[in-house]
Amino acid sequence: MSDLKATVCETDAGFHVQGYEKIEYDFAFVDGVFDIANPQLANCYRKWGRVLAVTDKNNTLNTSIWISKSIRLPSERSQDHRYISKHLRFDDRLRHHSKRFACAAYRRNTNFIRVPTTVIGLIDASVSIKVAVNYGRYKNRLGAYHAPLHTFLDFGFLQTLPTSQVRNSFAELIKISSCAHLEVFDLLDKFCEQLINTHFGRVEGSARDVRMAADIINREDIYEMLKLESPNLHEIGLDRVTAFSRSASSSLMTSLTHDLVTHAILGKLTIWLHNESSSSL
Known part of the structure; x- marks a missing residue:
């Protein structure tokens, strides 16, 4: 919810309004x-x-x-x-x-x-x-x-999603953790296919260690994203560490006709950035 508190006062030229919005x-x-x-x-x-x-x-x-x-x-x-x-x-x-x-x-x-x-x-x-x-x-x-x-x-x-949707979303987790959370990145690397095949430990019969790893990954990634997004809720600053895929994602997303594009876009951008950085060394 948000709550706006504002004041108005007269000035020599007219009026001045000043307000602050509380968001919670x-x-x-x-x-x-x-x-x-x-x-x-x-x-x-x-x-x-x-x-x-x-x-x-x-x-x-x-x-x-x-x-x-x-x-x-x-x-x-x-x-x-x-x-x-x-x-x-x-x-x-x-x-x-x-x-x-x-x-x-x-x-x-x-x-x-x-x-x-x-x-x-x-x-x-x-x-x-x-x-x-x-x-x-x-x-x-x-x-x-x-x-x-x-x-x-x-x-x-x-557990209700197609495995392809879980795999597609995995790229987003890799992007966030590679930018801001090494422990989560290591867990994704260690349990990669198990997390995808068990839908992050939510499918019946999933191993306990996979479920525990999934819970850590999910909670820590959300918290990390909140810490990164909260100081910039209205996107006044566009230089965000987790937004490195945005430079070309809009063009790629609108050119593709299917929904499973996140992993493809992030993969292409990562390869391109790697090649660019390697060529500049």
Whole structure:
């Protein structure tokens, strides 16, 4: 959630406005977020007695418009309308930027609860407050900065994913850890195929040491990303150590037609950077 405090005063030429926005949002690790024995999610919207749950794969402006149009509520004067539009819960499968963008745009500021369900969603996309959608041929061309009310991190969702999706997300973990966390990088190197094949220790029958390694990797990577992203929530500074793939990823992503592009892009960029650094020695 965010809270803006501002003041206004007269000046010789006119007026001066000065404001500061307080941004705060929480993360909670939970096993079985939809289990009725775990009331954390329900408690977030219990007093309103209703919630809108959205699952979607697409990351386009049309998706955000569809979400906004799909909210069938009483008139603007109704008290219930104000309450339900304050709390929407969005559950993602591959990307959730379009849903978050809809919240930022709908009534200019609609709170939402974030429940990511992929490795990238849990570890990378969940840590920032930036929201965006693709527009035409351009990636993330329309967007905003909009913090969630709460984020629930349930890694049990990983057992439901295709192995190809887990492998694709692995590149993101390598990128983060290679930049900022050697211990996690070493664990990824040691348990690489086991982590992928067991969906980070979430498949039934997974070895205990693999599950323990996965839990360390997941928690430490999220914490590291939060430490890197939090001082720069509005991306005023673009020189971020974990963003080394952004120089060409937009062009590559829009040129590829399938979803499993993260590992391919990071691989190409890493090889290119290695060759460039080697040739300059």
